[in-house]
Amino acid sequence: MVKHFVSLQWKSFWRSASMSSGLFMKIFMAFWACWLALMSALGGIAFYKLVKEKLELDPLETLNRFLIYWWVGDLLFRYALQKMPVINIKPLLLLPFNKNKIVSFAFGKTVFSFFNVIHAFFFIPFSLVLIKNGHPVTNVLLWHLGLIALAYANNFLNILLNKKDNLIFLIGGVLAIFGGLHYFGYFDVTVYTAPFFQGLYDLGWMVFVPMAALIVLIALSFRSFTSDLYLDAGLATKSKDIKTENLDWLNRFGRTATFLKNDIKLIKRNKRAKSTVLVSVFFLFYGLLFFTGAVEAYDGPVWKIFAAIFVTGGFLLSFGQFVPSWDSSYYPLMMSQNIKYKEYLSSKWWLMVIATLISTVLASGYLYFGWDVYLAIIVASIYNIGVNSHVVLWAGAYVKTPIDLTSNKKAFGDKQAFNTKTLLLSLPKMALPMVLYAIGHYAYSPNAGYALVTIAGIAGFAFKDAVFTKIEKIYKTEKYKTLSAYKQKN
Amino acid sequence: MIAVHNLSKTYTGNTVLNIEHLEIEKGKSFGLVGNNGAGKTTLFSALLDLIQPTTGYIENNGIKVNSSEDWKSITAAFIDESFLIGYLTAEEYFYFIGELRGQNKADVDALLSKFEDFFHGEILGKKKYLRDLSKGNQKKVGIVATLIGNPEVVILDEPFANLDPTTQIRLKQIIKELSADPNVTVLVSSHDLMHVTEVCERIVVLDKGIVVKDIVTSAETLKELEEHFGKNAIADTVEEANQ
Numbered sequence: 001m002v003k004h005f006v007s008l009q010w011k012s013f014w015r016s017a018s019m020s021s022g023l024f025m026k027i028f029m030a031f032w033a034c035w036l037a038l039m040s041a042l043g044g045i046a047f048y049k050l051v052k053e054k055l056e057l058d059p060l061e062t063l064n065r066f067l068i069y070w071w072v073g074d075l076l077f078r079y080a081l082q083k084m085p086v087i088n089i090k091p092l093l094l095l096p097f098n099k100n101k102i103v104s105f106a107f108g109k110t111v112f113s114f115f116n117v118i119h120a121f122f123f124i125p126f127s128l129v130l131i132k133n134g135h136p137v138t139n140v141l142l143w144h145l146g147l148i149a150l151a152y153a154n155n156f157l158n159i160l161l162n163k164k165d166n167l168i169f170l171i172g173g174v175l176a177i178f179g180g181l182h183y184f185g186y187f188d189v190t191v192y193t194a195p196f197f198q199g200l201y202d203l204g205w206m207v208f209v210p211m212a213a214l215i216v217l218i219a220l221s222f223r224s225f226t227s228d229l230y231l232d233a234g235l236a237t238k239s240k241d242i243k244t245e246n247l248d249w250l251n252r253f254g255r256t257a258t259f260l261k262n263d264i265k266l267i268k269r270n271k272r273a274k275s276t277v278l279v280s281v282f283f284l285f286y287g288l289l290f291f292t293g294a295v296e297a298y299d300g301p302v303w304k305i306f307a308a309i310f311v312t313g314g315f316l317l318s319f320g321q322f323v324p325s326w327d328s329s330y331y332p333l334m335m336s337q338n339i340k341y342k343e344y345l346s347s348k349w350w351l352m353v354i355a356t357l358i359s360t361v362l363a364s365g366y367l368y369f370g371w372d373v374y375l376a377i378i379v380a381s382i383y384n385i386g387v388n389s390h391v392v393l394w395a396g397a398y399v400k401t402p403i404d405l406t407s408n409k410k411a412f413g414d415k416q417a418f419n420t421k422t423l424l425l426s427l428p429k430m431a432l433p434m435v436l437y438a439i440g441h442y443a444y445s446p447n448a449g450y451a452l453v454t455i456a457g458i459a460g461f462a463f464k465d466a467v468f469t470k471i472e473k474i475y476k477t478e479k480y481k482t483l484s485a486y487k488q489k490n
Numbered sequence: 491m492i493a494v495h496n497l498s499k500t501y502t503g504n505t506v507l508n509i510e511h512l513e514i515e516k517g518k519s520f521g522l523v524g525n526n527g528a529g530k531t532t533l534f535s536a537l538l539d540l541i542q543p544t545t546g547y548i549e550n551n552g553i554k555v556n557s558s559e560d561w562k563s564i565t566a567a568f569i570d571e572s573f574l575i576g577y578l579t580a581e582e583y584f585y586f587i588g589e590l591r592g593q594n595k596a597d598v599d600a601l602l603s604k605f606e607d608f609f610h611g612e613i614l615g616k617k618k619y620l621r622d623l624s625k626g627n628q629k630k631v632g633i634v635a636t637l638i639g640n641p642e643v644v645i646l647d648e649p650f651a652n653l654d655p656t657t658q659i660r661l662k663q664i665i666k667e668l669s670a671d672p673n674v675t676v677l678v679s680s681h682d683l684m685h686v687t688e689v690c691e692r693i694v695v696l697d698k699g700i701v702v703k704d705i706v707t708s709a710e711t712l713k714e715l716e717e718h719f720g721k722n723a724i725a726d727t728v729e730e731a732n733q
Contacts, residue, residue, distance in 0.1 A: 242617050244579045258589040262575070269577040269619065333573040336538045337590045338562040405577065406621070480542045487572075 005105045033114075037121045044125030048133065060130060060143075064197035065190040071150055072175050074119075078158040079168045082115050093229065103225045107218075110155055119151050142207045146200035149210035156217040160224060242269075255340070259347030266326060267319075267351075270405035273326065276318040280355065283314025284362055287377070291369045301446065304373065305437045305453065308380030309388070309430060311363050315355035316384055317429070320392030321399065323348045324475070328402040328486040335483065341472045345393060352389050356381055372446070379450045379457070383433050386460030390467040391428050397474040400485035432456070491516035491643065491675045492537065496546035499532055499699075507532045507699040509546075514677070514692075516642075519669030521690030521707075522679040523715065525722070528696040530679040531569065534647050537677075538567055550643060563591070566641035568632035568649070576621030580613045580631050583620060584638065591639030598638060605634050608660045625652045633661065637668075644668060645677045650685050658685065665689040683719070687712045697722075 051059040092102050110116070127144045131137055181187040199206040247261040267273045290307035310317075319326075323345075327334055334344070360381040367374045433453045440449030475482075494512040498505060507529040514520045522530045535541045537548050539555045547554050550561040567573065575583055588598035602614065612627050620628060629652050636644050649665075650658050666689055669676045680686045686693055687707055695703035695718060703718060705711055 242579065242619060244581050258586065262578070262586060265577060265582070330572055330575045332538075332540050332569065333575070335540060336562065336565070336567055336573075337587070338559070339590060480540075483540055 036118065040118065040121035041125045044122040045129055047126060048129045060135070060201065061194070061198060063126070064201070065194040067147070067197045068190060068193040069175070069179065071154065072171065074115075074151065075154045075157060075161075076168060076172055076175065078115050078154060079161060079171070082110075082113060082155075082158055090231075093231075099226055099229055102229070103222060106225070107156075107159075107222065110159070111152070113155070116151055116155055119147070123147055138204070139201050142204050143197075143201040146197075146207045146210045149207070149214045153210060153214045153217050156214070156221045159221045160217070253347075253350065255343045256347045256350060259344050260350060263326075263347055263351050266405070272403060272405050273319075276315060279318045280314030280359060283310050283317075284359060286314075287311040287363070287366060287373075291366060291373050301441055301449075302434050302438045304376040305380055305433050305449075306430060308376040309384060309433060311366070311377055312356050312359045312381040313384040313388055314359060316352040316389060316392060319355070320348070320352050320389065321396050322401075322403060323393055323396040324482075325396070325399055325401055325403045325486075326405070329405060331483060331486045335479065341475055342468050345468055345471060348393065349389055352392070353385050356384050356389070375450060379453050380433065382457035383453050383460075384457075386457030387432075388429050390460060390464060394467060394471055394474075397471050397478065400478075400482050402486045402488065491518075491551060492677075493549040494533075494546070495549070497533075497536060497543050497548060498545045499529075499536065499541065500544045505699055507536070507543075509533070509699075509701055512694070512701065514675060516675055517669070517672040518692060519665065519676040519678065519690045521686040521693040522677065522696060523681070523683065523686055523693060524679075524696035525719075527698070529699040530696060531647055532699070533696070534567070534569060534645055534677070534679065537645065538565070538569070561643075564642040565645070566591075566636035566639070566643070567645035567647075568629075568636050569645070569647040571628055571632070573632055573635075574620050574628055577619050579619060580616065580623075583631060584635060587635045587638050591641075593639050601638060602634070605664075608634065608657065608664065610657065626654060626657065629653060630657065633664075637664075642673055643675045643677070647679050648681065649678060650680055650682050662689050683712060683715045687715065 047063065048059045051057050051062050055062070123144060127140050130140045178187075178189045182189060196206070196209075200210075245265065247264060250257045250260050250264075253260055267277060287307045287310070290303050324331070324334075360377060363377050364374065366377055433456065436452040436456055437449035440446075440452040492512075492514040494509050496511070497507060497509045499507040506527070522533065524530050532541065536543050537550065537555065539559075542556065547556060549555070551564060553561045555561055575586065578586065584598050584602060585595055588594070593601075606614075609630060613623075613630055616623075620631060623631070629649065633646060633649055636646065646665075649661060653661060662685060665676055665678065668674050669689070669691065676690075678686065678690060691707055693703075693705045693707055693711060693715070694701055695705075695715070703715075705714065
């Protein structure tokens with residue numbers, strides 16, 4: 001029986017549409033997976049040394065203090081990204097399997113998930129280093145066991161919590177508040193949680209606490225999952241009552257309005273599209289890393305422009321790179337209607353411009369760090385609108401990944417833009433404004449740098465029509481390829 | 491209205507469509523029948539320039555479909571759910587299509603009011619996105635959307651599949667009315683021989699991409715078609731037995 005399940009899984013993995021993508025992509029993914037594993041392992045080894053020698057603290061105690069953030073952060077990460085094991089269950093329901101067996105298999109599958117395995121790459125080397133440095137083997141092992149139990153507890157907690165919407169904001173909010181209070185020195189939550197993690201090491205019996213929690217969670221999620229194995233219960237797709245929306249005020253945009261109205265609904269009503277808005281909010285705060293001087297490596301003046309491009313362009317970059325994939329599920333309709341491609345494109349363009357302007361206004365909070373910082377943001381905003389909006393659309397024309405609008409769970413993100421053409425096109429997005437600024441900055445003055453970037457941005461407008469014509473041509477030549485690529489769903 | 495010239499489509503050495511010549515007159519209703527894999531959807535997709543023919547071309551109203559897009563304003567089609575926008579309500583979808591085809595809301599509303607019977611109260615004013623409608627109701631939306639903006643060519647792939655009996659009868663009525671208009675050419679494919687013979691003035695049978703029958707519908711057509719497909723079934727059984 002298990003053999004059948006495993007072979008099904010094997011086939012579904014190797015035959016999925018995303019696996020059949022190019023060799024380049026496979027190598028790229030493998031490379032990143034190895035890289036991540038290697039970095040985690042190195043981190044595990046280096047952490048001990050760094051803390052001991054640089055900070056002169058006890059590495060284990062220091063790590064234990066921060067483990068609460070690791071644990072909650074991990075839960076958040078899983079909630080946002082880890083796929084639920086429900087996907088392939090439906091066809092199995094009618095087959096002569098015991099339901100318990102189906103659920104055990106689905107759960108068993110999650111045990112080997114990337115999200116569980118990745119922790120091992122940090123903690124195993126770290127534990128080995130601990131033992132090598134004279135920590136008692138039993139204690140380290142028990143501590144390690146406790147952490148494994150906690151990681152897996154997250155795995156099953158996520159299965160239970162995943163049914164609840166919006167919980168992620170609650171957990172994320174709590175984490176952010178405690179993190180903030182800790183950072184500014186008002187309240188240190190780790191004082192209360194560190195003893196628990198330390199206890200795993202000091203007191204052997206403490207390991208039973210996470211173990212017990214894990215067993216309870218497994219039992220709970222097992223029960224809730226088995227009882228939900230009905231088409232109208234756990235396997236149902238939710239549908240809410242909704243209203244027909246009237247966005248006629250947009251008609252002032254002329255022919256473009258037809259598409260603009262649609263695009264706004266696209267963003268409001270689809271999980272996947274909504275998350276791009278979320279991303280752009282995150283990017284708004286990205287500048288804090290640079291302008292607060294939190295990261296030393298980012299102190300050079302040129303990095304200001306880099307940060308500002310992201311602060312104002314979060315939406316532009318995350319939404320624009322998937323034009324026209326956003327419309328992949330009804331692309332044949334679009335292709336058989338009487339549509340002027342330029343109107344279709346300019347709707348997306350307007351959307352990106354409006355979002356960039358809103359981000360620029362919201363980013364006025366950076367005025368706190370001085371006029372100079374906000375000037376960088378305004379300049380980057382002009383560059384984003386003038387140049388990047390076109391480049392992003394251009395790069396998007398080569399992307400042929402169908403997007404499943406209703407789901408935002410993609411473990412590795414989309415295999416999207418990683419072909420050589422789009423990689424080349426990403427250069428002008430980031431590197432060009434930095435280079436321009438550097439030329440002005442070092443040759444004359446910071447203001448000259450800003451002026452150069454601004455001029456490039458304004459000059460970009462002049463090429464709008466030319467670029468749109470070029471993109472239109474690409475879409476036409478790639479039309480059949482795109483159509484057939486969009487037909488393949490996962 | 492529509493002319494197919496030396497059309498063929500080959501996927502990795504496997505020819506799925508091969509039509510030397512086929513002409514469909516203006517104002518006629520044209521039926522396409524054939525078993526799975528006969529090439530019906532491939533032909534319609536080629537007609538809509540959604541796939542590139544290996545050889546040959548199709549003309550729609552004298553316009554080569556793969557070199558100009560002018561045919562789009564007079565052609566409407568519903569092939570499958572990829573012609574629906576899942577996150578819109580039915581009304582929003584109709585208005586969107588209307589805007590693309592130069593119809594304002596009042597025009598669209600006027601057209602929709604004619605199909606209240608057909609919708610059977612399950613489409614308009616429902617607080618649901620199209621992706622949450624049942625297959626049959628999605629089909630109703632798709633079919634009616636093709637009629638927005640007075641198209642001269644209407645292409646429906648398997649319009650009867652998934653519809654309930656009442657709606658099937660109403661759909662036959664709609665297609666008949668459409669084809670009564672001398673300006674409208676209707677192209678329908680179906681697995682249901684009875685429905686096609688009832689609504690189409692001319693029926694073409696495709697088998698593995700080749701036109702094997704081209705019949706002007708008469709009282710005997712249904713019998714002829716049933717015999718043709720029945721013979722196929724018998725031939726297959728005999729072949730199996732011989733092996």
